[in-house]
Amino acid sequence: MNPLDATHSLVRDTQPAEPCSTCGSRVAGLCHRLDASALDDISADSQRFHLAAKSVLFREGDPAQRAYSIVEGVVKLSRLLPDGKQQVVGFRFAGDILGYGAGQTYPFDAETLTGGHFCRIERGRLDSLLRLYPQMERRMLDLCLRELSNTQDQLVSVGRRSAEARVASFLIGLVEAYRQRGPLPTDLPMPMTRSDIGDFLGLTLETVSRSFASFKRQKLISEPGHQTVRILDMEALLRLTEGETAGM
């Protein structure tokens, strides 16, 4: 149960041995285990492109004309609340698919946190492909169901856990996200700001900062460089998420 996978990371699985011939991604994407003709169809219709950090892929409310796949980079998904605050709905990594939803418009903003490579496909074309290749549709359903389960986990986390437990669960989620994508480095890139994390967990940036400070004091983590975390005591973090409820 990965708290970071709260939404719409529709396509991902174990890593394939070879990079995808279409988009060059090394992590399993939409095209995971498709036959050659399907791959040809997709590559004919999809385009690769590069984006700098802090670029907007799409905005909440925009007509959902394309689906995107992350080849490399990190994306933040967020919703704007009526009062101007934002709720971060999830973070997405290489191999994830964005913007394929039920509605006619995107239900959230998608913004890059790092620079990276992306792949886009027209929604109409993707829909045709789904009709053409039933196993692709089946895969979408499976991944959607899994997402739903993950989002429920996030709901539990945000609804009933203390601040430190939430931050711990965020860190564990980060580890999980990287573990699913290849060998786990000791130093994990963490391109999101305290504010991003707070908006994801339903906390203020100050509270997030204090939790990080506390974890560092207890030697559960360290920050060896800018936008980098190292997990020193995974067990303790796990214990934090398991034991604690909001306990106010």
Next chain:
Amino acid sequence: MNPLDATHSLVRDTQPAEPCSTCGSRVAGLCHRLDASALDDISADSQRFHLAAKSVLFREGDPAQRAYSIVEGVVKLSRLLPDGKQQVVGFRFAGDILGYGAGQTYPFDAETLTGGHFCRIERGRLDSLLRLYPQMERRMLDLCLRELSNTQDQLVSVGRRSAEARVASFLIGLVEAYRQRGPLPTDLPMPMTRSDIGDFLGLTLETVSRSFASFKRQKLISEPGHQTVRILDMEALLRLTEGETAGM
């Protein structure tokens, strides 16, 4: 965006004119807009049964051998947290489908709040039907995607709203749930306890009780009978959910 639809109410839509020939349900279920042969297949494999209030349909962790459809009644979905508290993950009503998920086991408990009629089908049979009738699978995907979006809404609600805003959003969700199922009665059945509601919203039962008391004082709602609410000022409730953030 219905906060109560936070999860897995995989199958529902506008009301069909006629009750479903298979299960007698008047609300659109899995069989919505299926052709006759599919309906025959389903009715051959599914069984109707009745259950009293506070019965268990299935438990978190049980092997997910069957999917259930609610013909009539209200069901509570919940997860047990490591420390023994429960997180209510959603409430389900007539027409909703339960227990069709990605995993091998059910991800939550399902427990009836009222007595009611249900329909069950073996998962293996349902899977075959999905393969047999692609439009059914497509429908599952659409509904799953919509669920995902609803769960994100619930996440926003729980993460960033004040106690009263959450309770207001629960009430609005209740209204929405009934509205989707037919003509809206002025007195809404509300079979869940304050504790259930609190566990759903990430609040204590006392806080829920105080919010209800406050709403009654302000004449936004009344409780004309046991387990019954009447909405007196919908606009005010909506204003509550829109305006407020946690604002601590």
Next chain:
DNA sequence: CGGGCTTTTGATATCCTTCAACTGTTGTGG
């Protein structure tokens, strides 16, 4: 009628937010 569950209400405790000031970091233009 009585026992247990649900709900209400009050008093107190506490976690987290808010407000504020300061420090560190990044990036940019002179």
Next chain:
DNA sequence: CCACAACAGTTGAAGGATATCAAAAGCCCG
């Protein structure tokens, strides 16, 4: 290359929303 502005992060103090603890009242159901 340095200075400076903008942004990100840290830390402290105070206040407030909600949890916790407690007790009593209301309400079903046996």
